[in-house]
Amino acid sequence: MGGTSVGSVERIGAIAERIKDQVNGGFNKIAVVVSAMSGETNRLVDLVRQINPQASAKNYDMAVSAGEQVSAALMAAALERVGIKSRGFLAYQLGLKTDSLHSKARIHSIDTAKISDAWEEGLIPVIAGFQGVTDEMEITTLGRGGSDTSAVALAVALGAGFCEINTDVDGVFTADPRYVEGAHLAELMDFEVALEMASLGSKVLHCRCVELGAKYNMPIVVRNTFTKNDHRRTKIMSFSEEQKLEAPVVSGITLDRNIARVAVSGFGYGSGIISGMFERIAKLGINVDIIVHNRSNDDSPMRIGFTIAKIDTDQSVDCLKSWAKEMELNDLAIEVEDKLAKVSAVGLGMQSHSGVASRTFSVLAEAGIEIHMISTSEIKISMVVEESYADKAAQILHDTFVVPKSN
Amino acid sequence: MGGTSVGSVERIGAIAERIKDQVNGGFNKIAVVVSAMSGETNRLVDLVRQINPQASAKNYDMAVSAGEQVSAALMAAALERVGIKSRGFLAYQLGLKTDSLHSKARIHSIDTAKISDAWEEGLIPVIAGFQGVTDEMEITTLGRGGSDTSAVALAVALGAGFCEINTDVDGVFTADPRYVEGAHLAELMDFEVALEMASLGSKVLHCRCVELGAKYNMPIVVRNTFTKNDHRRTKIMSFSEEQKLEAPVVSGITLDRNIARVAVSGFGYGSGIISGMFERIAKLGINVDIIVHNRSNDDSPMRIGFTIAKIDTDQSVDCLKSWAKEMELNDLAIEVEDKLAKVSAVGLGMQSHSGVASRTFSVLAEAGIEIHMISTSEIKISMVVEESYADKAAQILHDTFVVPKSN
Numbered sequence: 001m002g003g004t005s006v007g008s009v010e011r012i013g014a015i016a017e018r019i020k021d022q023v024n025g026g027f028n029k030i031a032v033v034v035s036a037m038s039g040e041t042n043r044l045v046d047l048v049r050q051i052n053p054q055a056s057a058k059n060y061d062m063a064v065s066a067g068e069q070v071s072a073a074l075m076a077a078a079l080e081r082v083g084i085k086s087r088g089f090l091a092y093q094l095g096l097k098t099d100s101l102h103s104k105a106r107i108h109s110i111d112t113a114k115i116s117d118a119w120e121e122g123l124i125p126v127i128a129g130f131q132g133v134t135d136e137m138e139i140t141t142l143g144r145g146g147s148d149t150s151a152v153a154l155a156v157a158l159g160a161g162f163c164e165i166n167t168d169v170d171g172v173f174t175a176d177p178r179y180v181e182g183a184h185l186a187e188l189m190d191f192e193v194a195l196e197m198a199s200l201g202s203k204v205l206h207c208r209c210v211e212l213g214a215k216y217n218m219p220i221v222v223r224n225t226f227t228k229n230d231h232r233r234t235k236i237m238s239f240s241e242e243q244k245l246e247a248p249v250v251s252g253i254t255l256d257r258n259i260a261r262v263a264v265s266g267f268g269y270g271s272g273i274i275s276g277m278f279e280r281i282a283k284l285g286i287n288v289d290i291i292v293h294n295r296s297n298d299d300s301p302m303r304i305g306f307t308i309a310k311i312d313t314d315q316s317v318d319c320l321k322s323w324a325k326e327m328e329l330n331d332l333a334i335e336v337e338d339k340l341a342k343v344s345a346v347g348l349g350m351q352s353h354s355g356v357a358s359r360t361f362s363v364l365a366e367a368g369i370e371i372h373m374i375s376t377s378e379i380k381i382s383m384v385v386e387e388s389y390a391d392k393a394a395q396i397l398h399d400t401f402v403v404p405k406s407n
Numbered sequence: 408m409g410g411t412s413v414g415s416v417e418r419i420g421a422i423a424e425r426i427k428d429q430v431n432g433g434f435n436k437i438a439v440v441v442s443a444m445s446g447e448t449n450r451l452v453d454l455v456r457q458i459n460p461q462a463s464a465k466n467y468d469m470a471v472s473a474g475e476q477v478s479a480a481l482m483a484a485a486l487e488r489v490g491i492k493s494r495g496f497l498a499y500q501l502g503l504k505t506d507s508l509h510s511k512a513r514i515h516s517i518d519t520a521k522i523s524d525a526w527e528e529g530l531i532p533v534i535a536g537f538q539g540v541t542d543e544m545e546i547t548t549l550g551r552g553g554s555d556t557s558a559v560a561l562a563v564a565l566g567a568g569f570c571e572i573n574t575d576v577d578g579v580f581t582a583d584p585r586y587v588e589g590a591h592l593a594e595l596m597d598f599e600v601a602l603e604m605a606s607l608g609s610k611v612l613h614c615r616c617v618e619l620g621a622k623y624n625m626p627i628v629v630r631n632t633f634t635k636n637d638h639r640r641t642k643i644m645s646f647s648e649e650q651k652l653e654a655p656v657v658s659g660i661t662l663d664r665n666i667a668r669v670a671v672s673g674f675g676y677g678s679g680i681i682s683g684m685f686e687r688i689a690k691l692g693i694n695v696d697i698i699v700h701n702r703s704n705d706d707s708p709m710r711i712g713f714t715i716a717k718i719d720t721d722q723s724v725d726c727l728k729s730w731a732k733e734m735e736l737n738d739l740a741i742e743v744e745d746k747l748a749k750v751s752a753v754g755l756g757m758q759s760h761s762g763v764a765s766r767t768f769s770v771l772a773e774a775g776i777e778i779h780m781i782s783t784s785e786i787k788i789s790m791v792v793e794e795s796y797a798d799k800a801a802q803i804l805h806d807t808f809v810v811p812k813s814n
Contacts, residue, residue: 009454009457009458047416047477048481050416051416051481051488052484052485052487052488054487055488056494058494059481059483059487059493059494059495060480060484061480062476062483063476063480063481063484063495065476066473066476069469069472070454070473073462073466073467074455074470076466077455077462078458080459080462080463081458081459081461087465088469093544093545
């Protein structure tokens with residue numbers, strides 16, 4: 001059972017060879033899920049936007065789902081080339097049903113009968129990822145990273161032993177090795193940690209894919225398409241209690257440069273004002289991440305700061321301005337700071353090891369890095385710092401907390 | 408009701424504007440059929456061939472049908488942009504059923520209920536051309552020119568008044584205006600003539616599309632996407648008896664440079680030898696066009712010549728060689744001549760006007776052009792000439808037979 005990132009003709013060939021090895025190794029019930037070829041989904045999104053930036057979601061989904069259709073057919077053809085009978089399957093052919101939230105649909109059900117039939121016929125089925133159909137047989141898409149989500153969902157539906165994701169990196173690293181010296185592959189990872197890392201900016205996995213794996217306890221193996229070494233990979237799974245106790249305090253450091261901070265001040269305290277403001281922003285589909293609200297006593301001025309994705313800045317500011325106008329908040333001041341980054345440390349061991357937060361503050365302070373905002377949960381600590389210090393902060397946190405690779 | 412060649416983003420926009428004009432002009436039951444964007448199908452075919460030149464037809468069809476899916480979604484989005492509610496439809500969504508001859512499937516049935524539903528909802532449906540599904544819901548394609556065929560088939564199923572094909576030329580010309588001076592648009596054309604011209608190398612229309620129009624008497628209007636003048640077009644229809652009588656002796660001159668002649672000699676007369684040879688070639692799916700078999704008496708040596716598409720030459724020669732070996736025809740000689748072209752004159756009036764053939768021979772002879780092979784039917788005469796004389800021959804025939812445009 002594998003999800004597959006199908007970047008190029010060479011990559012498709014390499015994956016066909018790997019599947020051939022698996023088949024020869026005795027795996028006969030393999031289902032392959034493919035993403036679009038590298039750059040293809042972006043090309044399709046650009047075409048739709050050129051023609052109509054406000055295209056309806058139904059038409060948008062029909063266009064952007066075509067990339068996976070092509071990949072599924074090409075992957076099946078590549079398997080045929082190495083002597084394996086194979087056929088491509090689209091969502092409607094499998095009854096891969098979703099809700100009708102176009103462009104961010106969620107899978108409801110998968111009819112696995114077609115896949116069993118394919119296996120009966122001695123075929124390896126190749127399924128177009130990212131796409132689904134509504135009960136009305138309209139095409140939906142699952143959002144970015146949707147092919148990985150399709151793969152995990154299918155693995156669950158089929159009761160697979162694990163879901164293998166072949167991609168262009170070796171797995172999940174303790175930090176981005178392009179920026180952090182000593183970053184290394186995390187060979188085993190608990191779902192909870194993987195989920196935090198995905199949501200905090202690690203590019204390898206998407207949240208919904210990991211969420212689904214966690215929900216159904218479906219192990220996810222992330223590996224490089226071109227790797228021959230089966231042990232060089234990250235296996236994401238549910239840790240046993242014992243494994244949890246032995247887990248490192250910090251498993252990984254993530255860095256998200258794509259944030260902006262908005263500070264709003266100049267309004268008085270009033271029931272529902274703040275919740276009204278965030279409701280407005282939420283209605284635009286904009287995710288607010290860290291919120292900091294410092295107010296020492298009832299008489300001090302209101303000032304609230306929050307972070308959003310950089311791309312949402314203009315829309316958020318416009319929204320706040322029109323909200324202020326409606327609410328007659330004439331003194332409202334909005335400041336935007338977008339030269340920031342969020343550095344986070346994630347680890348199961350933070351639950352049992354106290355002092356991670358204070359140690360974090362002290363090592364960053366020693367390096368002269370100012371912390372603008374902080375947010376913590378049981379297994380992570382996130383800090384907003386100046387973007388120019390981001391790499392340095394990540395390196396310091398990695399040096400301080402992440403256990404060096406033994407071998 | 409329109410079939411549409413969707414070459415580029417600009418073209419999609421232009422067609423959306425035209426449909427808007429038609430809707431504003433009172434046409435409310437329009438169904439749009441689209442082809443892939445220019446170059447897209449070739450790109451997909453190349454991808455499949457790179458990965459597996461022997462890909463199964465099912466996987467091939469799944470890959471190459473993706474271009475029309477994208478076009479349908481983009482065209483629907485373009486209509487939305489000009490204020491017209493629209494949605495893309497794929498073959499499986501419409502129940503556009505075909506036989507299971509992948510890559511050259513024929514349409515069996517179209518369920519028009521979905522289109523009626525779309526009209527009820529005030530939507531203009533945009534249908535992906537070129538594709539169909541089998542009863543097992545597997546994707547098929549109709550072969551080159553398939554989108555035009557889809558459009559005519561849908562027009563028939565819907566009982567449309569006509570099928571309009573928006574393309575990159577103004578219509579069907581009396582000859583290719585790039586090579587023949589004085590060539591002009593044929594404004595009206597009988598199905599029979601259009602069919603001959605399509606099969607003889609006129610690039611504008613594909614045979615199956617015209618065949619279908621003829622079979623169901625569905626008028627086909629061919630026009631340029633960017634034309635504003637509604638009278639500048641070719642309307643292909645069933646001529647009345649009176650129209651047939653008034654039709655020009657010759658409606659058009661076509662030129663096909665894509666031919667090769669194979670001459671086979673050195674075998675004796677024997678029952679079934681010649682038919683066996685052509686059966687072998689037919690099994691490869693190669694079309695044999697003109698066959699010339701000159702044999703003055705029982706004792707003269709056998710020599711048979713036939714024309715095929717240039718691309719089929721190598722395969723045909725290999726086939727003949729292995730056939731000769733099996734048949735122990737050790738003296739068999741095969742000659743190939745591929746610097747030839749086929750020039751044809753087509754016209755309903757040839758049925759009632761005798762002397763076209765003899766006049767043809769004399770005007771070509773006067774110009775010193777040798778005729779290598781001849782083939783005639785009730786409404787056409789085809790001659791194989793040296794390729795270097797092809798343009799000249801076409802010009803002479805056009806000057807001799809085609810009525811100059813009156814306006």
